[in-house]
Amino acid sequence: MILIISGTREGREITLLLVSKGYEILSLNPVNHGERLITENSSGDVLVYEGKDALTRLLETNRFKAVVDASQPFFEKISGPVKYFCRNNIIPYIRFVRAEVELPDSPFLFPVYSWEEAAEKAAELGNTIFLTTGSYNLEQFASYPQITGKRLVVRILPDQRVIEKVRALGILPRDIIAMQGPFSREMNKATFRMYGASVIVTKESGRAGGTDSKISAALKLKIPVVVIKRPRMEDEQIISVHTYDEVLERVSEAIRK
Template sequence: MILVLSGTADGRLIVQDLVASGYTVLASAATPYGGELLARHGAEIITGPLALDEMVALIKKRRIELLVDATHPYAQRVSEIARQACAQTQIPYLRYQRGETNLPRHPLIHCTAGYEEAAQQATRLGKVIFLTTGSKTLDIFLTAARRHGCRLVVRVLPEPAVIQRCRRLGLSPADIVAMQGPFSLELNRALFKQYGAEVVVTKNSGVVGGTDTKIAAALELALPVVVINRPREQDGAITTREELLEKIRKRKDVHEA
């Protein structure tokens, strides 16, 4: 059995590829909504974050023979837990990493090394910050925005728990855009204009994550963009689904159903 840690659209497609190729797949998603999306692809689903001891126990209990880490490029903690769990249980670990967006050289594009740096940079570039990096690090941006008298508009998933987190942190409903992406250039442009954005903050999540259309829309409106660079990935990450499937096929210790 193959365990796939799926936190992206790529992860769902990987699960679909493996099931279609005849492998027995257990797919893990961090949230119930992620589980709902995965359920369409024919694999057994589990939901909820896994601590190291829980992942080790799961690998042993379900006799997992290989782990595919297809979590978000910025989910460093989950990937580290997965690597440790594989080391402890002595099963292969394969990391799938979606490609980055090639950023154009432009005076309005400001690359940063992390969330804190991005938050500080954004407050220097505009008084209305349009944040497109999700809710997990929202407190970092809110703290910086309040300190510098900036308005923070956040675009997040329309999940009750996410909205509740935004409200608990003190965000007004007028500053919450609850929509699921990725978004077209046209929609990004319309939203940036509607909310009076003066600076846009994004991760480099690749084309699948809509980074290209966010940046293009911002540049059309002459808005500065703060880009949070990806964490450095360990060597050996796989960047295409075809390469991943080929590597799995070559492993004789992973059995098809």
């Protein structure tokens, strides 16, 4: 059996591709940042796992031949433990990597390499900080001392649990935008303008994540953008792939072993 960590368009497409090739699949879709794990197997059966130990039980009770991780590149809450499990159990860990968006040369762009650095730079650049990073790691901004007294506007998924988490961190209802993306450049421009954004914070999550349209919209309005670059993958045991054909090739190799 192959485990696919999904939660992205690529994850869904890879799942369908492998099923069409006859592979036995268990697709894991993290929602609410891993608080619930929804899995679907090749037969279409859906299972929901709740709680912190759900992932461990899932990994220990199934004999996976390989793991294909096509989740968001910043989502270490799931990817981290899975990588650790694969390393300890000699299971191939295949990481699908989205093509990066090439950042234009602009004085309004500020690449950073951590959430803490992003909060620091955003606090330095403006008083109305517009977060397009969802609720993940929102506490890094909400609790950052230099952001105290500044306005935080957050765009999140329209999910009740996510909204409750954001409210619990002290974000006012008027500063919560609960909408499902992706968003066009014009939609981003209109939203940034409407909320009076003085700095935008985004993740470098590829075109599929809307990074290019966010940056383009902000630069058109001459609003500074803090771009959180992807975590560096330095683990030699990670098999990085960039195309669906590479996924098929690596899965085939894992099955033959």
